[in-house]
Amino acid sequence: MHMESRREFNKELLGSLVALGLIETLFAKNLFADAVQPVVERWMVDLHTLSQDLKKGKVKDIDFQAKLEELYRRVDLPGLIKLIDLDRLAKDLKYPAKGARNLGVDLSKVEGLPRRLVFGKQIFALRKGRSVVPHGHDNMCTGFIILRGDFRGKHYDRVEDHNDHYLIKPTIDRLFKPGDCSTISDHKDNVHWFKAETDAAAIFNVHVMGYNPDNPNTSARVYVDPDGEKVAGGLIVAKKITSRQCHEKYG
Numbered sequence: 230m231h232m233e234s235r236r237e238f239n240k241e242l243l244g245s246l247v248a249l250g251l252i253e254t255l256f257a258k259n260l261f262a263d264a265v266q267p268v269v270e271r272w273m274v275d276l277h278t279l280s281q282d283l284k285k286g287k288v289k290d291i292d293f294q295a296k297l298e299e300l301y302r303r304v305d306l307p308g309l310i311k312l313i314d315l316d317r318l319a320k321d322l323k324y325p326a327k328g329a330r331n332l333g334v335d336l337s338k339v340e341g342l343p344r345r346l347v348f349g350k351q352i353f354a355l356r357k358g359r360s361v362v363p364h365g366h367d368n369m370c371t372g373f374i375i376l377r378g379d380f381r382g383k384h385y386d387r388v389e390d391h392n393d394h395y396l397i398k399p400t401i402d403r404l405f406k407p408g409d410c411s412t413i414s415d416h417k418d419n420v421h422w423f424k425a426e427t428d429a430a431a432i433f434n435v436h437v438m439g440y441n442p443d444n445p446n447t448s449a450r451v452y453v454d455p456d457g458e459k460v461a462g463g464l465i466v467a468k469k470i471t472s473r474q475c476h477e478k479y480g
Contacts, residue, residue, distance in 0.1 A: 266308065266311070266312070267340070268305060268308065269304070269305055269308035269309055269311075269312050270312070270339050270340050270341060270342075271341070272300070272303075272304055272305070272309075273312070273336065273339050273341075273342060274339075274341040274342060275300060276297075276300060276348065276435065277342055277343070277346060277347060277348065279293065279296055279297060279300060280346075280347040280348040280435070280437045281347045283370060283437050283440050284347050284437055284439075284440050286440075286442075290370055290414035290415060290416055290417075290440065290441065291414060291416055291417050293370055293412075293414065293437075294370065294372075294412040294413070294414055294417060294418075297370075297372045297410075297412050297435075298372070298410055298411070298412055301372060301374045301410035302408075302410065304374070304408075306374075306376070306407060306408050309374075309376070309433065310376055310377075312336075312339070313334050313335075313336075313352065313433065314335070315352065315376060315377070315431060318332045318352065318354075319332075319354060319429065319431065322354055324354065324355065324356040324359065325359075325480075326480075327359065327476040327477070327480030328355075328359060328360065328361070328362060328476045328480040329353040329354060329355045329359060329360070329361050329432075330353070330354040330355070331351055331352075331353060332351065332352040332353075332354055333351060333352075334350045334351060334352060334433075336350065347437060348435045348436060348437050349435065349436045349437075349438065350433070350434065350435050350436075351433075351434050352376070352431055352432065352433055352434070353423075353431065353432045353434060354429075354430070354431045355378075355425040355430045355431070355432075356425065356428050356429070356430070357425050357426065357427055357428045357430070358424070358425065359424070359425055359480060360422060360423060360424040360425070360479050360480055361421075361422065361423040361424075361432065362422060362452065362472075362475045362476055362479040362480050363383070363420060363421070363422035363452070363453055363454070363455050363467075363475065363479055364420065364421070364422075364450040364451055364452045364453060364475065365387055365395060365413075365419045365420040365421075365450075365451045365453060366413065366415075366419065366448060366449075366450065366451065367415065367444055367446035367447065367448060367449075367451070368415065368438065368439055368440065368441045368444040368446055368447070368448050369413075369414075369415075369436055369437065369438050369439075369440070369448040370412065370413065370414045370415075370436065370437045370440055371412065371413045371421075371434060371435070371436040371437075372410060372411070372412040372413075372434070372435050372436075373410055373411050373412070373421075373423070373432050373433070373434050374408070374409070374410040374432070374433050375405050375406060375407050375408060375409050375410070375430075375431075375432055376407060376431040376432060376433050377407055377429060377430055377431045378407070378425055378426070378427040378428070378429060378430025378431060379404060379405065379406055379425075379426040379427045379430070380404070380405040380423045380424060380425055380426060380430060380432070381402075381403075381404060381405070381423070381424045381426055382401060382402075382403060382404075382405040382409075382411060382421070382422070382423045382424075383399070383401060383402045383421065383422045383423075383455070384399075384400045384401035384402075384411060384413070384418040384420065384421045384422075385397035385398060385399055385400060385418070385419070385420040385421075385455060385465070385467070386398045386400050386417065386418060386419060386420075387419040387420055388464060393468060393469055394453070394457070394466050394467055394468045394469055395420065395451075395453050395467045395469070396460075396464050396465070396466060396467070397420055397453070397455065397464065397465050397467045398462070398463055398464050398465070399463070399465070400418050401418060404426070405423070415441050415444055420453060420455065420467070422455065422479065424479075436448075450472070451469060452469065452470050452471060452472050452474070452475035453467040453468065453469055453470065453475075454467055454468045454470050454474075454475070454478065455467050456478075
């Protein structure tokens with residue numbers, strides 16, 4: 230069946246199921262995920278296409294952020310969780326004393342996706358009180374969507390980049406719940422930090438590296454301390470620190 234035809238078929242199917250009151254029955258029999266699987270796979274293909282457009286310079290990074298957040302907002306979250314096999318990955322998971330556990334995601338069986346993806350993907354799994362510690366990036370666009378649990382999420386614009394510090398400006402500070410999302414690029418909300426407010430919390434992350442030909446720096450994390458001196462204009466002097474220092478303080 231053609232991908233678009235199949236998607237329309239599944240939309241009609243789900244509408245019929247709602248009308249007949251069969252959704253709960255299908256969940257109980259583990260059949261609902263099978264019904265929505267093609268829709269989630271199509272969503273994943275759309276994610277790859279958008280990432281490809283960014284890498285080829287067809288969309289600007291800030292526009293990519295807006296489109297990625299729009300894509301995240303319309304995902305079927307239970308379907309995504311099923312597709313990436315979160316229950317299996319999180320079963321008997323040993324969380325680190327500090328920071329997040331990084332879990333790989335296998336998308337090789339998703340219909341319509343090429344074997345070589347433009348975007349990287351991973352899951353960050355955390356227990357209560359642990360963090361994806363504050364850091365920035367160069368030459369990378371990243372998008373988060375909360376899969377499970379509550380998080381306190383903070384973002385900052387990187388206004389200036391110096392040898393030993395960033396000059397940053399707070400942009401986002403709020404509670405993130407399942408289905409909520411955020412993004413970063415070289416030009417918007419570049420520094421981010423997520424702290425789990427509940428146990429067994431998980432974030433799905435995608436990232437596109439090397440998209441900005443004007444930025445010669447590598448895409449590795451730049452760990453910073455946002456608890457720095459406050460200066461004029463609502464800015465903060467965020468010193469660059471090591472991963473160990475950052476995880477000791479914020480992990």
